[in-house]
Amino acid sequence: MNYTKSLLLLIIASIWMFSCEQDEKPETYYDKFHPGEIWKDNNGVHINAHGGGVLPHKDTYYWYGEHKIEGIEGNFAQVGVHCYSSKDLYNWKDEGIALEVIKDDPNHDITKGCIIERPKVVYNKKTNRFVMFFHFEYKDRWYESSRAGVAISDTPTGPFTFVKSYRPNAGVWPQNVMEQHKDLTNRAEKSYYRGGPGSLPAHADSVNMLGSHYDVGQMARDQTVFVDDDGKAYHIYSSESNSTIHISLLSDDYLSESGVFYRIFPNSYHEAPALFKHNQTYYMLSSGCTAWEPNEARLSSAPNIFGPWTEIGNPAVGYNKKLDLGPEKTFGGQSTFVLPNPRSKRCFYCHV
Numbered sequence: 535m536n537y538t539k540s541l542l543l544l545i546i547a548s549i550w551m552f553s554c555e556q557d558e559k560p561e562t563y564y565d566k567f568h569p570g571e572i573w574k575d576n577n578g579v580h581i582n583a584h585g586g587g588v589l590p591h592k593d594t595y596y597w598y599g600e601h602k603i604e605g606i607e608g609n610f611a612q613v614g615v616h617c618y619s620s621k622d623l624y625n626w627k628d629e630g631i632a633l634e635v636i637k638d639d640p641n642h643d644i645t646k647g648c649i650i651e652r653p654k655v656v657y658n659k660k661t662n663r664f665v666m667f668f669h670f671e672y673k674d675r676w677y678e679s680s681r682a683g684v685a686i687s688d689t690p691t692g693p694f695t696f697v698k699s700y701r702p703n704a705g706v707w708p709q710n711v712m713e714q715h716k717d718l719t720n721r722a723e724k725s726y727y728r729g730g731p732g733s734l735p736a737h738a739d740s741v742n743m744l745g746s747h748y749d750v751g752q753m754a755r756d757q758t759v760f761v762d763d764d765g766k767a768y769h770i771y772s773s774e775s776n777s778t779i780h781i782s783l784l785s786d787d788y789l790s791e792s793g794v795f796y797r798i799f800p801n802s803y804h805e806a807p808a809l810f811k812h813n814q815t816y817y818m819l820s821s822g823c824t825a826w827e828p829n830e831a832r833l834s835s836a837p838n839i840f841g842p843w844t845e846i847g848n849p850a851v852g853y854n855k856k857l858d859l860g861p862e863k864t865f866g867g868q869s870t871f872v873l874p875n876p877r878s879k880r881c882f883y884c885h886v
């Protein structure tokens with residue numbers, strides 16, 4: 535795995551100009567971003583929080599991401615989800631492991647060696663709880679489980695308690711379901727792994743992956759959570775073997791799907807969705823499906839979170855000399871999260 539890739543995700547996604555005085559300057563002190571370089575925490579240790587997301591809460595930012603171990607292929611979780619905190623987005627304090635894998639119970643969902651990817655934490659004002667969502671795969675089943683994982687905590691740094699893993703929206707049709715998908719005599723025979731373009735034998739609208747998973751719940755691989763201005767939260771996940779994206783309203787406590795969801799971009803094969811809003815327009819940054827190999831970033835927009843969504847194209851510009859990589863490979867990265875700039879009310883994304 536390209537070890538730089540996941541670290542770049544956060545740099546790319548959260549880049550903005552921002553300065554802030556620190557009371558005590560630790561040994562490693564930054565006053566700007568250094569894209570393409572190793573980013574160290576307050577202890578001088580390489581930050582280990584891949585596929586991550588940042589939660590601004592009170593006067594602090596919390597960065598959650600996959601703790602990876604060099605030499606372990608893929609995202610087979612050995613440790614869990616790492617958390618760091620910061621006042622200025624440049625300097626990050628190690629807050630330890632927010633969600634730990636279970637080491638002494640091979641039957642537990644999040645037993646060591648399962649897959650935990652792209653953790654995102656949101657704060658629920660009504661319940662006063664922090665809710666973590668992540669892409670979860672059972673141990674030794676590669677990517678066929680395609681589930682969402684949920685964990686909760688009363689504090690931002692955890693420890694988070696695992697609540698459940700599940701396939702979203704079992705027994706519910708999307709609001710924009712097509713009539714042919716309701717024909718449950720016409721189900722696709724198997725789940726197809728990964729799902730890059732062409733991985734389904736035909737167009738996703740004619741291969742009934744949606745109907746095939748109607749009973750057990752929809753496949754959910756790369757995923758994120760977005761909280762709108764009105765406090766409603768949405769679970770956005772690559773589904774139907776990555777051939778579509780589902781946008782699903784969560785319950786008020788953010789712990790379950792509400793049963794209201796839409797299916798967008800059929801047969802377009804988006805991964806790595808990262809949602810944000812600017813001037814009442816919704817934007818989704820995503821990627822194509824080439825596994826760990828970087829590809830072009832894709833930006834889409836919509837006047838309403840449920841659509842209609844229109845793909846705009848690759849928003850990345852520039853060139854990173856240190857990495858010798860340009861926008862056609864998203865500088866060796868892949869979207870995971872976009873952090874709005876609270877100072878200017880503008881969002882910055884994909885510029886290194």
Ligand code: GAL
Nearest residue numbers: 651756805806823824825826
């Ligand atoms: C990537 C995806 C990662 C991981 C990887 C596995 O495309 O964005 O989160 O699932 O595939 O190959």
